[in-house]
Amino acid sequence: MTQLSEVELPTPETQTPAPSRTENLNVSSFTPLPTPRELKTALPLTPGAERTVLAGRQAAQAILRGEDSRLLVVVGPCSVHDSGAALEYARRLAALRERVAGTLEVQMRVYVDKPRTTVGWRGFLMDPDMTGANDVGRGLALTRQLMLEVGELGLPVATELLDPFAPQYLFDAVAWACLGARTTESQTHRVMASAVSAPMGFKNGTGGGLKLAVDAMVAAAHPHVFFTVDDDGRACIVQTEGNPNGHIILRGGKNGPNYAPQFVKEAADLITAAGRPPAVMVDCSHANSGSDFQRQGLIWRDVVQQRLGGQHAIRGLMLESNLEEGKQSVPADPNTLKHGVSVTDACVGWDETEALLLEADAALRG
Ligand SMILES: O=C[C@H](O)[C@H](O)COP(=O)(O)O
Numbered sequence: 001m002t003q004l005s006e007v008e009l010p011t012p013e014t015q016t017p018a019p020s021r022t023e024n025l026n027v028s029s030f031t032p033l034p035t036p037r038e039l040k041t042a043l044p045l046t047p048g049a050e051r052t053v054l055a056g057r058q059a060a061q062a063i064l065r066g067e068d069s070r071l072l073v074v075v076g077p078c079s080v081h082d083s084g085a086a087l088e089y090a091r092r093l094a095a096l097r098e099r100v101a102g103t104l105e106v107q108m109r110v111y112v113d114k115p116r117t118t119v120g121w122r123g124f125l126m127d128p129d130m131t132g133a134n135d136v137g138r139g140l141a142l143t144r145q146l147m148l149e150v151g152e153l154g155l156p157v158a159t160e161l162l163d164p165f166a167p168q169y170l171f172d173a174v175a176w177a178c179l180g181a182r183t184t185e186s187q188t189h190r191v192m193a194s195a196v197s198a199p200m201g202f203k204n205g206t207g208g209g210l211k212l213a214v215d216a217m218v219a220a221a222h223p224h225v226f227f228t229v230d231d232d233g234r235a236c237i238v239q240t241e242g243n244p245n246g247h248i249i250l251r252g253g254k255n256g257p258n259y260a261p262q263f264v265k266e267a268a269d270l271i272t273a274a275g276r277p278p279a280v281m282v283d284c285s286h287a288n289s290g291s292d293f294q295r296q297g298l299i300w301r302d303v304v305q306q307r308l309g310g311q312h313a314i315r316g317l318m319l320e321s322n323l324e325e326g327k328q329s330v331p332a333d334p335n336t337l338k339h340g341v342s343v344t345d346a347c348v349g350w351d352e353t354e355a356l357l358l359e360a361d362a363a364l365r366g
């Protein structure tokens with residue numbers, strides 16, 4: 001595996017915009033990035049990571065289409081902020097994945113690009129040093145390296161699609177992706193999703209709106225054109241063919257949780273009416289747990305029971321989990337961060353994660 005220290009990428013030169021009376025009035029600087037090709041040449045997709053991506057996508061697709069009766073489990077930190085801790089977590093999860101592979105297809109949340117309700121740390125991709133320096137070039141390289149290393153462990157990478165050009169740098173290493181609650185209704189994101197090679201989840205909106213997630217899935221399944229950059233960083237128009245492997249994620253909303261049987265049925269009916277296979281994942285965190293990590297286990301167990309009770313539209317579960325439970329604030333000095341504790345939403349710890357996956361495996365086997 002190439003180490004980041006060996007990677008030679010062009011040093012960006014920050015430019016101040018030329019004076020103008022009509023443009024860049026609110027812009028202080030432009031900093032060029034390496035092109036997607038430069039990053040992928042420095043950190044190529046390794047054969048092991050490629051095998052993991054292909055197998056992970058194939059397994060997720062088969063589950064979503066109902067051809068594989070296992071559950072797709074997307075589990076891991078709310079956000080990555082330390083690639084060492086993320087890899088430690090990935091090694092544990094890769095071993096656990098093997099133990100539960102008869103009933104669960106386990107993929108790891110490698111979430112590096114965080115949507116914020118207002119403002120806050122934007123994630124490892126945008127600000128890898130957590131200093132406000134926003135060294136996005138370094139964030140891209142460190143993220144790509146982490147995704148390759150997770151893939152090398154045989155553990156498929158799952159992530160959120162947020163900043164429009166990030167996929168060109170990273171998504172060859174991604175097995176599953178999603179649009180989050182704050183972007184599912186965005187046309188920009190829906191048309192980007194139509195280009196993604198991996199299966200994609202679409203979350204209901206923060207207000208709880210389910211129809212907008214079904215609309216997003218339908219929109220993303222169609223061909224579109226949109227502005228982007230190619231591998232050489234040239235502005236271009238891409239013509240897409242549509243992503244047929246979409247599903248819905250129930251994450252709760254402003255009126256409370258939506259993992260109960262009537263909401264799952266409502267989602268399955270809406271998807272069927274839209275002419276798509278009724279594939280639903282339940283997110284045990286966010287508005288389903290009321291952001292209380294201690295409730296995630298209750299929701300996990302409830303959803304496993306619904307599936308055992310015959311609700312076959314349930315194809316997956318999402319769990320926010322880290323090495324240690326709870327959360328911490330982003331400190332002024334990143335050296336004082338506690339190891340393995342979330343800096344965004346509170347997560348269940350490793351012991352509970354392992355117990356929940358083993359318990360679901362035993363129940364689904366039974
Ligand atoms: O998943 C993480 C958060 O819920 C999401 O990024 C929003 O976070 P915020 O409300 O703290 O900004």
Ligand SMILES: C=C(OP(=O)(O)O)C(=O)O
Pocket residue numbers: 078111115160179180181182203251286
């Ligand atoms: C931001 C996330 O979730 P949501 O979009 O549901 O808030 C997430 O899963 O990290």
